[in-house]
Amino acid sequence: MRETLWNQRGWVRLAATIALALVPVGGAQAQNTDYSKVQIKVTKVSGNIYMLEGAGGNIAASVGEDGIVIVDDQYAPLADKIQSALRDLKITDKPVRFVINTHYHGDHTGGNVPFANSGSTVIAQDNVRKRLESGGTAGNGGSVKMDNPPAPKAALPIITFEHDVTVHLNGEDIRALHFPSGHTDGDAVIFFPKNNVVHMGDDFVRYGFPFIDVASGGSVQGMIAAMEKATTMLPADVKVIPGHGALSNLDDVRAFVQMLKETSAAVQKAIDEHKTMEQMKQEKILEPWKKWSGDFIDTDKFIETLYNSLTGSKGEFLKHN
Numbered sequence: 643m644r645e646t647l648w649n650q651r652g653w654v655r656l657a658a659t660i661a662l663a664l665v666p667v668g669g670a671q672a673q674n675t676d677y678s679k680v681q682i683k684v685t686k687v688s689g690n691i692y693m694l695e696g697a698g699g700n701i702a703a704s705v706g707e708d709g710i711v712i713v714d715d716q717y718a719p720l721a722d723k724i725q726s727a728l729r730d731l732k733i734t735d736k737p738v739r740f741v742i743n744t745h746y747h748g749d750h751t752g753g754n755v756p757f758a759n760s761g762s763t764v765i766a767q768d769n770v771r772k773r774l775e776s777g778g779t780a781g782n783g784g785s786v787k788m789d790n791p792p793a794p795k796a797a798l799p800i801i802t803f804e805h806d807v808t809v810h811l812n813g814e815d816i817r818a819l820h821f822p823s824g825h826t827d828g829d830a831v832i833f834f835p836k837n838n839v840v841h842m843g844d845d846f847v848r849y850g851f852p853f854i855d856v857a858s859g860g861s862v863q864g865m866i867a868a869m870e871k872a873t874t875m876l877p878a879d880v881k882v883i884p885g886h887g888a889l890s891n892l893d894d895v896r897a898f899v900q901m902l903k904e905t906s907a908a909v910q911k912a913i914d915e916h917k918t919m920e921q922m923k924q925e926k927i928l929e930p931w932k933k934w935s936g937d938f939i940d941t942d943k944f945i946e947t948l949y950n951s952l953t954g955s956k957g958e959f960l961k962h963n
């Protein structure tokens with residue numbers, strides 16, 4: 643990833659990179675994301691829960707007689723399209739009353755300003771608000787590195803929580819639960835228990851090796867712990883909305899966690915043998931897992947991620963924690 647100002651355009655480049663890596667031939671995502679061309683794809687997940695895909699992170703929506711709750715909101719220029727895709731379901735004329743952010747990254751919170759300006763209340767974990775407010779550097783402690791400018795006031799969550807919060811709407815107790823130190827230090831997993839759906843945020847993604855924002859308090863150990871704990875809390879047939887990629891199930895989550903554990907063990911073994919990060923790259927110690935290597939986080943970048951995560955090194959550019 644180039645070292646550029648990681649503004650909204652940066653997240654778009656990330657989304658485009660992910661899309662390039664994952665969208666099958668014929669996929670609609672363009673390399674240079676032109677918002678006017680992005681279409682919002684709506685998939686009914688279960689009952690009154692929908693998944694919306696456009697550019698950026700996946701959105702979950704509870705749409706019913708009380709109104710609408712969405713989880714994450716992609717990018718500001720897509721807000722109108724997201725609103726009209728929800729209206730086109732013809733289930734309710736009521737607005738998006740609440741937006742729950744799974745974490746602070748711009749491809750999940752970029753729409754906070756337009757949604758807040760049209761009357762939605764944004765809810766997120768305490769650290770999401772802190773990081774949006776202060777700005778700072780995100781990254782894997784190595785070559786993946788992005789600067790985030792402070793977000794405007796209207797983007798900041800109005801309601802924050804430390805551990806969990808429940809939104810009682812559409813006959814469901816929609817619960818956001820904080821899992822510390824996974825993808826970032828402010829991750830929430832969102833449970834829709836009545837409909838048997840969960841949104842994992844970026845603690846579970848489908849674009850290959852995950853981006854772990856070690857510079858923003860993330861760690862592979864926390865990501866493993868979060869997904870293992872969440873898995874034990876969920877029914878076997880739960881429908882899983884990943885932060886990025888196709889609708890999934892718990893077997894997909896387990897395969898992801900297994901890869902995280904195996905690759906962590908391989909890097910830990912090399913650390914114990916006093917190998918340097920460069921030696922690990924030269925010796926291609928993650929070769930057995932190369933099918934997970936993607937355009938965004940390739941094998942070398944994942945070695946950096948795991949090394950920094952396991953040694954507690956967040957990179958010299960850390961601005962806040």
Ligand SMILES: [Zn+2]
Nearest residue numbers: 745747825844
């Ligand atoms: Zn993210």
